[in-house]
Amino acid sequence: MSLILLILSLSQIFSISEALSFQEFTTVNVAQKAGLEKLSSKLKNKxxxxxxxxxxxxxxxLRDSDFDVDAAETRILGFMEWRQKNNIDLVLKEEFPEYDAEYRVIYEGCDKGGNPVISLPIGDWDxxxxxxxxxxxxxxxxxxxILEEGTGFxxxxxxxxxxxxxxxxLFDLKGVNLVTxxxxxxxxxxLELLSFSQTYYGGFAHKxxxxxxPEFSLSIWDLYKNLLTSSVAKLLEIHGTQKHVFAKELSREIDPSQLTQRYGGVKLEGVDLSSMRSAAPPAFLANPFSLKLKEKNITDFCGIDWPRIENIIAESFHK
Structure with a gap:
């Protein structure tokens, strides 16, 4: 039961919401467009x-507020107040070298819908x-x-x-145990992580x-998943320890070329977020300067050679 609590907590930290394609996310009807214009007008100076x-x-x-303009405004202003109170604009300048090394966040590649795939080897986190x-x-x-960098990315x-x-x-539980x-x-x-992530970082996770x-947790999961809301149940999938089984399931959404071998893919390794960060100032992820990738004949985000990009970032910054 405790392991299920961990799974649900981690899932909520990355703010599950309705999974939409880019086109679905950006498409609005006439009434929704009017609501967006109204919200924009009310907040443009705030x-x-x-x-x-x-x-x-x-x-x-707006989507997280079911297109209720007043509710969306309240949420955004609450977010701004929380950001100011906690100096969130400064967090990207803060360094956590001891955490970067042990509590890794890894960019794998993209899923078939073009969404970045991020893996977190939670089992390695003490x-x-x-x-x-x-x-x-x-x-x-x-x-x-991490959340600021992720949304900035x-x-x-x-x-x-x-x-x-x-x-x-991808939450990787290999090595997870109840003690650590x-x-x-x-x-x-x-609980603290749940509190701010649910409230202020809605919609970050597509899936x-x-x-x-662990195998014993799967039967427990079958009992508890029926208690979840339909949106959470739809977007959260739990896989066992047999890589050849879950790799086949993942391949329906993520091509093996976009995954490391640890998850049944063909890549030798992913790119640590800390490595991407070190290639440029914090503004790269927070308020990024344009690298104009298309001018460099880089038109496929999912096919990016990140070591090459790191060099481009460094060159652009130094210029």
Missing amino acids: LPHEYMKRDIYLLRF LRRIVIAGKSKKFVRYVQK LRWGQEEGFNMTQATI HVCGGCIPMY IHVLYA
Whole structure:
């Protein structure tokens, strides 16, 4: 039961919402368009960053509020207040080298819908050690940075002309155990992560696959999944420990060329978020300068050679 709590908590941290293609996400009817224009007019002088004033940014809040303009406005202003209170605009300048090395976030490739695929090897994360060391607050801050970078990464893709609004998440539970991942002191930290992520980072995940889930947890999962809302049940899939089985299931949504061998793909390794970050200043992910990839004959985001991109980023920055 504790493992199921961990799975649900991690899933909510990355804010499950309705999975839509880019075209579906950006398509609105006449009434919805009018609501978007009304929201934009009400907030144009209240938002601190230009990217926040764009339709595609406001549209996420409208969709999460079922196109209730007043509710969307309340959520956005609440988000702005929370950001200011917690100095979220500064988090991208903060460094967590000890967490980057051990609590890795890895870019794999893309799914067949063009969404970036991000893997998190949770089984390698010693969360109990964080709690014992009294560093829960610092880890929460680290997760805030990851979420800011993740949403910034999607914005960067949009600015480069790629159809990206969400990401597919792979939670890798290989090595997870109740001692280091579901300790008593871990629960308050999970609850804090749940609180701000559900409220302020809605719609980040297009689909979530939990991989290497211990076999005993699957039967428990069958009992509990019926308690989930239909949207969560639709977007969350739990897979067992047999790689050849879940690799076949993943291949329906993600081509093996876009996955590392750990998940049944053909790639030797993915790209650590920390490596992508080190190739450029924080603005690359937060408020990215244009690399004009299409001018460099890079038109397929999912086929990007990231080591090459790292060199382009570095060259652009130094120029």
